[in-house]
Amino acid sequence: MRLRGVSKRYGPRGQPVLVDVDLDLAPGEITAITGGNGSGKSTLLRVLVGASRPSSGTVTGRPRQIGYVPERFPSDERLTARSYLAHMGRLRGLSTRDASGRARDLMEQLALAGGMDTALRRLSKGNLQKVALAQALLVPPRLLVLDEPWSGLDVSAHGALADIMAEVASDGAVVVFTDHRGSVVRTHASHIYGIAEGRISAMADAPQLITRLVLRGPDGDRVTMSIASVDADGVLLDALRRGWSVVKVDEPVSARGAG
């Protein structure tokens, strides 16, 4: 997938949100876009999925099967998670049975099986994020675009999301995500771009050494997590406070190989 000279402004007199963006995205790679609030990350993702037309420039090679996880998932839907995912699956061409089965599998993988019959408006932010992830994965995407996907997820879902992204990329899909936290970006991405005031720049890939930890929870659950610094964004500290313990520490490896 290739973007050339993509610019975007809202309205003829609006400030440019994206300025002359060139970007190449290859299958099998996990690309991170990092930048501050209002830097243009979300707009760039909307252009990637085709939800927003660029004011100028071209986007080529966009696949048909796209999974999109927005930064803010709508929280006032009255449909249950099960019904919502079945509808989204049918929109993607699945039969009702296949859509329901796939939704059930995904929600089990993301540990929301118990909330399937809860109305979306009653789900917590983290569980809504899981539903958002599930709807993007109902049909294996060729382009998976995630806007701040770790926002609100609990520690076990963190690991599941990282595994899913790596799995989707290893199937030959393009995976793009945004996050404003450098440690998260370095841990999970193979290519990193920075964006500021709508201008994108390739950052040093910074193959920072990261460490994998295996944690055990109070009820015996085991979770593998990767950290790029003393504490990746408070997730580790949060887990330790809630009674998890570290049971294994692997040798540090390159972030590129860690997935």
Add this chain to the structure above:
Amino acid sequence: MTALFRYTAAILFHSQRYVAPVLVFLLGAGAFVHGDAHQPAIPVFGAMAGVEFAFAIWLTVSLVNVEDPVQRTITAVNTGRSRCILVAATLVVLACCLVLDALVLAVPVVFGFTGLTGLDLVAGGEALLTGACAGIAIGLLTSRLVIRRIGFALLAILVLFVFFLVVPWLPPVHPVIFLLAGHASATGGLIASTSAYTAIAVVMLVASVLVTQLVAARRD
């Protein structure tokens, strides 16, 4: 399109935003359609076309506005065709209108209105369809996709509703109501006229879908 129709109908059903316009429609039907078998059916159908016009505007605005913009983006990505979302909303409202139209047309048949003919039902059906299509067209143009601010949208709805209902030379709603009000039974000429107004309403609806889609796409 079937999946999108089902999803859109489910959103409408779960949101319960159909309740108020349906109640208003039923109140209007109660005022104009009653069991007096001696009243001519044609003027009643004309009056109900006006009620249908109001109902269609209200339901369209409610349905289009109920879906969160972010969810609309997700739906568009999942379907792969953003313009289908608007078409599905239009079809859902039209389906609701057709169900209520069938009820309105059934009342004179059930109560055995004097002198009711098949042509009367055709003229009535066309008048109701005219009100529905014109109402959906106005509803789309005053929805959040075109007018973001709710105050301006409400003002636009009121102005357009009164304008189309009151101005005699402005087709299709006012002329079709008063055309039917002046007839006790349908003739070939009346059917031709109502057909013309229905065609105008359908053109209005198609143009409204295209304009709304264009404006929404530009906003994105």
